[in-house]
Amino acid sequence: MSSALDSNARAAMEPPWDAPVREAAESPLHVDVDGFEGPLDLLLHLARHQRVDLSRISIVALADQYLAFVDRARLVRLELAADYLVMAAWLAYLKSRLLIPQPAKGEEPTGEEMAAQLAFRLKRLEAMRDAATRLVNRNRLGRDVFARGAPDELVVEKRSEFQASLYDLLTAYASQRQRQSVTAVTIASRRVWSLSDARTILTRMIGEMADWTALDAFLLRYLSRPEDRASAMASSFAATLELVREGRLEVRQDVAFAPIYMRRSTPAADAHGADEPSFGKG
Amino acid sequence: MAEIYALGNIGPSGAAAEASLREAMRIVEAIVFASAEPVPESLLAARLPADVSVRLVLDGLAARYAGCGVNLTRVGDCWAFRTAPDLSFLVHDEKHEVRKLSRAALEVLAIIAYHQPVTRAEIEDIRGVTTSKGTLDVLLESGWVRMRGRRRTPGRPVTYGTTLAFLDHFGLEELGDLPGVEELKGAGLLSPRIPAGFTVPVPFADDELAEDEEPFTDNDLEDLGLLAPKGGEE
Amino acid sequence: MAEIYALGNIGPSGAAAEASLREAMRIVEAIVFASAEPVPESLLAARLPADVSVRLVLDGLAARYAGCGVNLTRVGDCWAFRTAPDLSFLVHDEKHEVRKLSRAALEVLAIIAYHQPVTRAEIEDIRGVTTSKGTLDVLLESGWVRMRGRRRTPGRPVTYGTTLAFLDHFGLEELGDLPGVEELKGAGLLSPRIPAGFTVPVPFADDELAEDEEPFTDNDLEDLGLLAPKGGEE
Numbered sequence: 001m002s003s004a005l006d007s008n009a010r011a012a013m014e015p016p017w018d019a020p021v022r023e024a025a026e027s028p029l030h031v032d033v034d035g036f037e038g039p040l041d042l043l044l045h046l047a048r049h050q051r052v053d054l055s056r057i058s059i060v061a062l063a064d065q066y067l068a069f070v071d072r073a074r075l076v077r078l079e080l081a082a083d084y085l086v087m088a089a090w091l092a093y094l095k096s097r098l099l100i101p102q103p104a105k106g107e108e109p110t111g112e113e114m115a116a117q118l119a120f121r122l123k124r125l126e127a128m129r130d131a132a133t134r135l136v137n138r139n140r141l142g143r144d145v146f147a148r149g150a151p152d153e154l155v156v157e158k159r160s161e162f163q164a165s166l167y168d169l170l171t172a173y174a175s176q177r178q179r180q181s182v183t184a185v186t187i188a189s190r191r192v193w194s195l196s197d198a199r200t201i202l203t204r205m206i207g208e209m210a211d212w213t214a215l216d217a218f219l220l221r222y223l224s225r226p227e228d229r230a231s232a233m234a235s236s237f238a239a240t241l242e243l244v245r246e247g248r249l250e251v252r253q254d255v256a257f258a259p260i261y262m263r264r265s266t267p268a269a270d271a272h273g274a275d276e277p278s279f280g281k282g
Numbered sequence: 283m284a285e286i287y288a289l290g291n292i293g294p295s296g297a298a299a300e301a302s303l304r305e306a307m308r309i310v311e312a313i314v315f316a317s318a319e320p321v322p323e324s325l326l327a328a329r330l331p332a333d334v335s336v337r338l339v340l341d342g343l344a345a346r347y348a349g350c351g352v353n354l355t356r357v358g359d360c361w362a363f364r365t366a367p368d369l370s371f372l373v374h375d376e377k378h379e380v381r382k383l384s385r386a387a388l389e390v391l392a393i394i395a396y397h398q399p400v401t402r403a404e405i406e407d408i409r410g411v412t413t414s415k416g417t418l419d420v421l422l423e424s425g426w427v428r429m430r431g432r433r434r435t436p437g438r439p440v441t442y443g444t445t446l447a448f449l450d451h452f453g454l455e456e457l458g459d460l461p462g463v464e465e466l467k468g469a470g471l472l473s474p475r476i477p478a479g480f481t482v483p484v485p486f487a488d489d490e491l492a493e494d495e496e497p498f499t500d501n502d503l504e505d506l507g508l509l510a511p512k513g514g515e516e
Numbered sequence: 517m518a519e520i521y522a523l524g525n526i527g528p529s530g531a532a533a534e535a536s537l538r539e540a541m542r543i544v545e546a547i548v549f550a551s552a553e554p555v556p557e558s559l560l561a562a563r564l565p566a567d568v569s570v571r572l573v574l575d576g577l578a579a580r581y582a583g584c585g586v587n588l589t590r591v592g593d594c595w596a597f598r599t600a601p602d603l604s605f606l607v608h609d610e611k612h613e614v615r616k617l618s619r620a621a622l623e624v625l626a627i628i629a630y631h632q633p634v635t636r637a638e639i640e641d642i643r644g645v646t647t648s649k650g651t652l653d654v655l656l657e658s659g660w661v662r663m664r665g666r667r668r669t670p671g672r673p674v675t676y677g678t679t680l681a682f683l684d685h686f687g688l689e690e691l692g693d694l695p696g697v698e699e700l701k702g703a704g705l706l707s708p709r710i711p712a713g714f715t716v717p718v719p720f721a722d723d724e725l726a727e728d729e730e731p732f733t734d735n736d737l738e739d740l741g742l743l744a745p746k747g748g749e750e
Binding site for chain 1: 551553616625630685
C-alpha cells in the first residue's frame with residue numbers, strides 16, 4: 001500500500017515521469033490520443049485498467065491518472081483538444097471536492113455525487129460498447145442469414161408508384177441549397193478555445209453540472225497557454241451567458257471576483273423522454 | 283402435412299375449417315415466400331377469409347418450418363422467410379456485401395437502438411464526444427436509422443430511432459429482443475439521468491487504493507499507448 | 517417432418533442415415549431458397565456429403581413442398597422454388613418497376629416541401645436552373661405535390677405545396693417535423709461550414725391559404741386543365 005501512496009503523492013506534486021523534457025520536444029510525441037474518442041473514452045480505458053468493476057472504481061485514482069496524462073501532454077507541448085482540457089478542469093475540481101471536506105451547505109453537490117455521476121457515465125458508455133459488440137455479432141441478414149434470392153413481386157402489395165425515402169429527399173435538398181449558397185467562406189484559423197468550442201463543450205457538460213459548480217478556476221489552469229487565458233475566459237463566459245439566455249444554464253456569483261458557479265437549469269417543462277407521438281411505423 | 287392437425291381443436295366435424303386453414307397456410311406461405319422483404323401481417327390478413335386467424339396460420343407455418351433449412355421469422359409486425367443461421371457457411375451472397383460500419387458508427391447505432399427516441403445531443407452526452415459529420419449520415423443512408431420526430435423541448439430537436447430494416451438485418455423480432463436490454467434497463471443504464479440507487483464507494487480521503495486495486499505502473503500506461511516505451515536512457 | 521420416412525426404406529437401424537438425409541435436405545433447401553437463379557443439381561451435389569444421393573434429397577424436398585403454397589420445381593437440370601401455379605395470381609409474372617424520382621424531381625419536391633407555398637419562378641430562383649414542365653408534372657402525378665392557389669402578385673402565379681400523401685409516404689406527422697438547419701448539419705447532410713446567414717425555412721404548414729394567396733377560380737381550373745371547359749349550354 002505504501003507504494004501506492006508514494007506514487008499518488010508523487011503524481012500530485014510533480015510529473016511522475018522522468019523523461020527529459022528537452023529531448024521530448026525533439027523525439028516523436030510520447031503522448032498519443034489518436035486512438036481515443038474524446039476524454040470519456042480515455043477515462044474508460046484508464047478505468048478498465050484499474051481492473052475492478054466500474055461501480056467500485058476509485059475515482060480519485062482515475063482523476064489522478066487523467067490529470068497526470070494531461071500534464072504530461074502539456075509538458076511535451078502537445079496541443080490537446082479543448083474538451084480534454086475541460087475534462088481535466090472538471091476532474092481537478094472533482095478531486096478537490098472529494099479530498100477537501102466541504103461544509104454541508106446543501107447548495108453544491110457533494111464530491112460523492114459528482115463521482116457517482118462520472119462513474120454512471122463511464123458505466124453507461126461501457127454498456128453501449130458491449131451492446132454494439134453483441135449487436136454486430138448477431139446473425140446478420142446478408143452475412144449469416146439470407147432472404148429469398150429470386151423474389152417475385154406481390155400483386156397484393158400496395159406501393160406508391162414512385163419511390164423515395166426521407167433521406168433521399170433531405171439529401172437532395174441539403175446538397176442543392178448548399179450548391180447555391182455563396183461558397184466564398186473563409187475558414188477562421190482554429191483557436192484552442194473558440195466561442196463555438198466553448199459552447200459545444202459546455203453544452204455537453206451541462207449534464208454533469210446538476211448542481212452549482214465552480215468551473216472557472218479550473219478552466220483557467222487547464223484551458224490554454226497563459227497568453228490565451230483572457231480569450232479563453234471570455235469565450236467560455238460568453239458561451240455560458242448564451243446558454244443562460246436559452247434557459248439551459250444558471251449562473252451565480254456571490255460577490256465581485258468570487259468564483260462563478262453554474263448549473264444546469266431544471267425548468268418544470270424539462271421533460272426528458274416526452275416525445276411527440278412518433279410518426280411512421282416500424 | 284400432419285402438423286396442421288395440431289393447430290387447433292379440429293375434430294372430424296371441422297373438416298371444412300381444416301381445409302380452410304390449410305388453404306390459408308398455402309396463401310400466406312406463397313406470399314411471404316415470394317417477397318424478399320418482410321411482409322406486413324396486416325397485408326396477409328387482408329388476403330385471408332375473415333374467419334381465419336392470421337396469427338394462427340403464421341404460428342402453424344412457423345412451427346412447420348422450425349427445423350428446416352429455411353425459417354419463418356417475425357420482424358416487428360412483419361414476417362419473412364430467412365435461411366437458418368446455422369447454414370450460413372453454405373450460402374454466400376456475393377451481390378450484397380454487408381457494409382462494415384466504423385466503430386464510432388456502430389456505437390452510435392447501438393445508442394440509438396437502446397435509447398430511442400434519442401436526440402443527437404443525448405447521443406453526444408453518452409459518448410462524450412461530438413458526433414462526427416457523416417456518422418449519422420451513414421446510418422441514415424444504411425436505412426437502419428430514421429428520424430422519428432421531434433422532442434417536445436426547447437429547440438424541438440429531431441429524435442432518432444431504428445427502422446424495420448434494422449430489426450430485419452440483426453435478426454430481431456422486436457426492440458425488446460435487443461441483447462441485454464432488460465438488464466440494462468434494470469440497471470438504469472438506459473436512462474439519461476443517474477438512477478437513484480447508483481452509488482460509488484466513498485473514496486478514501488487519503489487517496490489510498492482499495493484492497494483489490496493496484497496502482498498504475500508506467501508499464502500500464504505504455505500498454506495503453508499513453509506513453510511511448512521508455513528509451514534506453516534509464 | 518414425418519415425410520422423411522417416406523423417402524426410402526429407412527428402418528430403425530438407419531437412424532444415422534436419416535439424420536444425414538434430413539441435414540442434406542436443410543442444406544439444399546437453404547441454397548435453392550437463397551439463390552437468385554435456378555441452382556444446378558451438380559452444384560447441390562457438390563455441397564452434400566459424398567454418401568448422400570442428391571436426387572433422393574431433391575425428390576424428398578419436392579414431395580414435402582408438393583401440397584404447399586410454394587413448390588420445388590425442376591428447370592432443366594436446375595432446381596428452383598416457384599409459387600404454386602394455382603396461387604400465381606398472388607404474384608406478378610414480370611417485374612413491374614417502381615419508378616424512382618429523378619434527382620431534379622427530388623430537389624424540386626424538397627424545395628416545395630420546405631418553401632411552400634412556392635411558385636415555379638421561386639423554385640427556379642432557389643435552384644438556379646430552369647425547372648422543366650415535366651418535373652412538376654411528375655410530382656403532381658405522384659400525388660405528393662398539389663397546386664394550392666395563386667399568389668397575389670402580378671401574373672398571379674400558381675403556388676405549389678405538398679399533400680397528405682406526401683406526409684404519409686415520408687413518415688412525417690406534420691411539415692414542422694422536417695429537420696431544420698441544425699439537424700441537417702447534425703446529420704451530416706449540410707456542411708458545418710455553411711455561411712452563417714444560411715437558413716432553412718419553417719414550412720408553412722397550414723392548409724388554409726397564406727395571406728398573399730388566393731384560391732383558384734373556375735376559369736383558372738379550366739386554364740390549368742383541372743376542370744373540363746364549360747360547355748356552351750350554360
